[in-house]
Amino acid sequence: MSQTSIDTITHSxxxxxxxxxxxxxxxYPKAGDMGHSGEEFDxxxxxxxxxxxSTLSTPLPISLSTLLQASSISTRISLSEILHTTLLQMEMxxxxxPHQIQGVDAPALLPVxxxxxxxxxxRRRLTGDAILNGGGGVEFKKLYGGTGGLYDEEETGRQVEDMQERFRVKGRKYRFKGQDDLSVSGTEEQRVHKCLLEYGEKMRSYRGLKGGDGGGNDGGGGGVGGIKQGKVGKLSAFDRQLADAQKVAEEEEKALDESRERMAAQLMQDCEELGAGAEVAGRGGVGGLVTLGKGEIGDANEEYEKMRAQMLKERQDRDEKKEMYLARKKALERDIAEGGGALEVKSGEREQGEKARAEMARMRGDVQQESAMNSKIVEEMQKLSQKEEESGQKEAMKELWELVQRNERVKREEKAFKEDCKKKMxxxxxxxxxxGANSNESEEERTRTAEIEGIHSxxxxxxxxxxxxxxxxxxxxASTSRKIDDVPTRTELIQYERRFVELYQQVALKLExxxxxxxxxxxxxxxxNFLAKEVKxxxxxxxxxxxxxxxxxSQEEFLQQFESIIxxxxxxxSKQEAVMKRKQDEVAEKxxxxxxxxxxxxxxxxxxxxFQEECNRNEALTLKVEEIGGGE
Structure with a gap:
C-alpha cells in the first residue's frame, strides 16, 4: 500500500x-454507539x-423501518436520493x-x-427546545402524574405533596401481641420475617431463574428459563442438563415461597394493626404483597382508567389549543388581506406584516412539530407502559434508571475533573x-554552566x-572479510582438485x-579401398x-602385366606388414x-x-613427551 493510500484512509x-x-x-447518541449496527452508513x-x-417543520418521507433495515443496496440508494433532494430544497x-451519501464519502459529507x-x-435556539421540554413533561407526567401544559401553584403543590407521599419513610403497620419489640425466640429467618411483616414487607426469593420479581412463572425472564420446551429435543446434552437443573431449582424456589407464605400467614395471626393511620405500601413498595388480592388489582385498574381519562383530557386540551391557533391564524390572514393596500404604501406596516407572517409560519411549524411529537411520545409511552406491565420488571427498570442517572453524574464529574486538571496544569x-524568568544565577554558577557546556561540546x-x-x-x-572470503580454503581446493581429476578422467575416456x-x-x-582395387x-x-x-x-603381354600386378x-x-610390426613394437613398449x-x-x-604410520608414531611420542613434561 502506497503512502498516498494510507494518507487518504487516515483523512477519511x-x-x-x-x-x-x-x-x-x-x-444523536447512536452515532457514537459502536454496538448500534456497527456500520458507518447506519x-x-x-x-x-x-x-x-428535527430541523424541518414537516418530517421526511422516511419510515423508521427504512432507517433500521437499510441493508439492501436499493434501500440505501432510495434513502440517499431522498436526503439529497431534501438538502437541495433546504438550499445547501x-x-x-447521492452516490457520495450512499458510499459514506466522509470528506464530502463533513461540510454537509x-x-x-x-x-x-x-432552529433549537429559536424554538427554545420546545420539543425536548414537551418530551420531558410527558415523561414527568408518566412517572409522577399531573396534567399537561403550564403548571400553576395549586398543581405544583399537589405534585409536591404526591411525591412526598410516594417517597416518605414508612412506619410500622403491625405489632405482635404480648410484646413491645421483636421476639428473640425462633430462628434468624423467623425474626427477619417478623421484622419485615411489622413494616408491611415480606421475604421473597431472588434467585432470578424465571425472570420477574421473585421468579414469576412466565417464560420471558432473562435467566435460563427462557429455554422453550418445544426445542428440548434439539438441545445439546449440557443444555438438557441445564434445563433439568432449572426445573429442580424452580420447584425448590416454589416450595420455599409456599413455606414462607405459610409462615407469614401463621405469624400474621399474632399481629395487630397499629391504628387507622397505618401506612399502605406505595407503588414502588412491596409490603402490600402480603395481602394482595382482587381488591388491589381492581384499584390498580381504576388508577389505570383515571390515567387514561387524564390523557384523553390532555388530548382534548391540545385540540382546543389547536383550534384557537387556527382561529388566530384565520384572523391574521383576514387582517393581512384587509390591509393589503395599506401595506404597499406604508413600509412600517409592511415590515409588521412580514413579521406577522414569519411569526405565523413559526407558530404553525411549532404546533405541527409539537402535535406530531406529542402523538409520538404518547404512543411510545403507552407502548412502554404496556411492555413494562407485561414484563413485570419494574424493579429492574428502576435500577436501570438509577444506573443511567449515576452514569450521567459520573460523566459530569469526569468533565469537571478534566477541567480542574487543565486549570491546574x-x-x-x-x-x-x-x-525560569525570575531565577537569578550568580556569576560563578553561569561560569560553571558555561564550562560544563564547553566540556560537553x-x-x-x-x-x-x-x-x-x-x-x-x-x-x-568488511573489505578484508570479502577478500578473505574470495581466497579458497583447503577443503575447497581439495574439492576443486577432485572435480578437475574427475573432469580429466572423463575427457581422457572420451578421447580414447x-x-x-x-x-x-x-x-x-x-x-x-583394397577391396575396391581388387574388384577393379x-x-x-x-x-x-x-x-x-x-x-x-597378346598372351605374353597379358602375363607380364599380370606379374607386375602381383x-x-x-x-x-610388405608395407602393411612393416606398419603392423611397428605398431606391435609400440604397444609392447607402452x-x-x-x-x-x-x-x-x-x-x-x-x-x-x-609416512602415515610415522606421523601417527610421531604424534604418539609427542603426546608422551608432553605428558612427561607436564608431570615434572
Missing part, C-alpha cells in the same frame, strides 16, 4: 470521527436524517451527489453535516515560566570523531573412445582375358612403460602408508 477516518462527534453533540446517514427531520451551499447541525442548533506551566565532538573512525575501520574490516572410433574408421576405409583388377582381367588369349604376343600387391603387403608406472604407483602408495 478522521472526517468520519468528526461527523460522529458532531452528531453525538447535536443529540450511523452517519441515520444521524443526518435525524438532524434534517455545498455540492454533493456541519451545515445541517448548525441549522439544527439555530496551566497554573503549573505559568509558575514554571515565572520561575568537546566530548560530543570527540564522540563524533571516534564514531567516524569506527565507521572507517568497519569498512576496512574417439581414437578407437577413428582407428576403426581408418581400418575399414583402408579395407574398402578382377574386372580388368575378366574383360581383357579373351582378347589377350587370341594370339601369342609384384605391386606384394609390395603393398606395456613396458605401463608396468613401470604401476610399479611406481605401488611404491608411492607404500611410501604414503609408511
Amino acid at each position: 477516518k478522521k472526517c468520519l470521527d468528526d461527523i460522529t462527534s458532531l452528531l453525538v453533540s447535536a443529540g 450511523k452517519v446517514v441515520g444521524g443526518l436524517a435525524w438532524v434534517i427531520t 451551499p455545498f455540492e454533493i451527489s 453535516v456541519q451545515w445541517a447541525v448548525k441549522n439544527f442548533l439555530e 496551566d497554573a503549573l506551566r505559568a509558575a514554571l515560566e515565572n520561575f 568537546k566530548i560530543l565532538a570527540k564522540h563524533e570523531k571516534v564514531r567516524q573512525l569506527l565507521a572507517q575501520r568497519n569498512l576496512q574490516v 573412445e574417439t581414437r578407437r572410433y577413428y582407428a576403426t574408421y581408418n581400418t575399414l576405409d583402408t579395407t574398402r 583388377l578382377i574386372d580388368s582381367i575378366t574383360n581383357n582375358f579373351e582378347g589377350a588369349m587370341r594370339n601369342k604376343a 609384384k605391386g600387391v606384394q609390395d603393398s603387403l 606395456d613396458a612403460e605401463y608396468t613401470l608406472v604401476i610399479e611406481d604407483q605401488r611404491k608411492y602408495f607404500k611410501l604414503v602408508k609408511d
